Amino acid sequence: xxxxxxxxxxxxxxxxxxxxxxxxxxxxxxxxxxxxxxxxxxxxxxxxxxxxxxxxxxxxxxxxxxxxxxxxxxxxxxxxxxxxxxxxxxxxxxxxxxxxxxxxxxxxxxxxxxxxxxxxxxxxxxxxxxxxxxxxxxxxxxxxxxxxxxxxxxxxxxxxxxxxxxxxxxxxxxxxxxxxxxxxxxxxxxxxxxxxxxxxxxxxxxxxxxxxxxxxxxxxxxxxxxxxxxxxxxxxxxxxxxxxxxxxxxxxxxxxxxxxxxxxxxxxxxxxxxxxxxxxxxxxxxxxxxxxxxxxxxxxxxxxxxxxxxxxxxxxxxxxxxxxxxxxxxxxxxxxxxxxxxxxxxxxxxxxxxxxxxxxxxxxxxxxxxxxxxxxxxxxxxxxxxxxxxxxxxxxxxxxxxxxxx
Numbered sequence: 025x026x027x028x029x030x031x032x033x034x035x036x037x038x039x040x041x042x043x044x045x046x047x048x049x050x051x052x053x054x055x056x057x058x059x060x061x062x063x064x065x066x067x068x069x070x071x072x073x074x075x076x077x078x079x080x081x082x083x084x085x086x087x088x089x090x091x092x093x094x095x096x097x098x099x100x101x102x103x104x105x106x107x108x109x110x111x112x113x114x115x116x117x118x119x120x121x122x123x124x125x126x127x128x129x130x131x132x133x134x135x136x137x138x139x140x141x142x143x144x145x146x147x148x149x150x151x152x153x154x155x156x157x158x159x160x161x162x163x164x165x166x167x168x169x170x171x172x173x174x175x176x177x178x179x180x181x182x183x184x185x186x187x188x189x190x191x192x193x194x195x196x197x198x199x200x201x202x203x204x205x206x207x208x209x210x211x212x213x214x215x216x217x218x219x220x221x222x223x224x225x226x227x228x229x230x231x232x233x234x235x236x237x238x239x240x241x242x243x244x245x246x247x248x249x250x251x252x253x254x255x256x257x258x259x260x261x262x263x264x265x266x267x268x269x270x271x272x273x274x275x276x277x278x279x280x281x282x283x284x285x286x287x288x289x290x291x292x293x294x295x296x297x298x299x300x301x302x303x304x305x306x307x308x309x310x311x312x313x314x315x316x317x318x319x320x321x322x323x324x325x326x327x328x329x330x331x332x333x334x335x336x337x338x339x340x341x342x343x344x345x346x347x348x349x350x351x352x353x354x355x356x357x358x359x360x361x362x363x364x365x366x367x368x369x370x371x372x373x374x375x376x377x378x379x380x381x382x383x384x385x386x387x388x389x390x391x392x393x394x395x396x397x398x399x400x401x402x403x404x405x406x407x408x409x410x411x412x413x414x415x416x417x418x419x420x421x422x423x424x425x426x427x428x429x430x
Contacts, residue, residue: 184238244265290347293345346358395412
């Protein structure tokens with residue numbers, strides 16, 4: 025070895041001593057961190073074991089409670105089913121008792137009804153009506169009810185044209201409006217987005233109430249002329265009948281209804297002053313006047329000219345009446361209470377005199393949402409189109425001959 029070897033050895037030794045010191049400190053640091061991690065892992069394991077034990081204890085406590093709750097739930101379900109069956113049975117028994125023990129007809133005897141010429145107006149008054157057809161049916165019962173949907177506000181009217189060849193549905197929403205919805209068929213009306221399928225027909229004058237009628241391709245409705253009900257002037261408490269052609273969208277005729285001092289005919293439907301109806305015999309109008317503010321009046325109209333052919337003072341009270349319709353020349357008045365409960369036909373008046381009130385059936389309507397804002401009879405289908413608090417309902421009717429015992 026040369027003379028430089030000791031110097032090289034000293035240089036290497038001096039260079040390795042700091043490295044050995046750094047490695048020692050690094051090892052000590054790593055050992056310290058590992059010890060800390062082991063301590064944390066031990067703590068986590070202890071906590072996990074403790075939580076698992078607590079969960080096992082909680083599970084052991086809850087299992088009996090869940091079993092008891094399940095048994096109570098089954099007992100409540102069985103009790104609810106039992107109560108539901110009892111309620112259904114009671115409803116059937118009540119319906120049977122109502123059928124077997126009908127209430128007396130809501131008829132009041134009044135000299136003004138049974139005698140006297142009545143108020144002056146177009147057409148004969150209180151004379152027996154001569155039937156134009158051989159229709160001799162009366163209502164036996166309301167056989168079924170079908171709720172179609174909810175469309176529009178609480179008051180309105182929906183109907184078909186009993187004389188038309190199409191299946192169009194006409195919807196007139198509200199008591200003071202000028203736009204009617206027309207749906208191609210019933211299926212389109214029942215769709216969720218029904219309004220998109222409808223065409224709109226705007227009439228030149230807003231209608232009043234829910235007494236409108238679609239008949240023979242025309243919309244018949246009452247409008248309030250300037251100075252009409254609530255407006256003051258010479259035409260105070262008078263209404264004008266409008267005959268509107270639905271296809272041409274033009275007014276083809278109009279006439280002031282020949283009755284003075286008009287008041288709402290139905291005590292529970294304050295917005296309607298004239299309620300138009302159609303049956304197998306043609307066009308009718310239900311109304312009331314201040315001359316006899318306790319009873320309804322009936323008029324037979326000429327659908328071509330709007331002339332009043334005959335008029336009758338009926339014994340049917342206005343109080344608690346909500347709607348009416350005509351079948352085979354017989355007026356049927358539906359009564360309810362305020363707040364609304366279960367409606368019932370409680371008065372009938374046969375203009376031809378064939379059906380007496382004592383022999384007329386007084387059926388109840390099935391339970392519904394509220395009160396009838398309108399009822400429209402379709403003689404071709406023998407069913408009623410009802411508007412009940414915004415819900416559109418179809419009632420199927422069961423008929424029998426007027427001469428048969430009810």
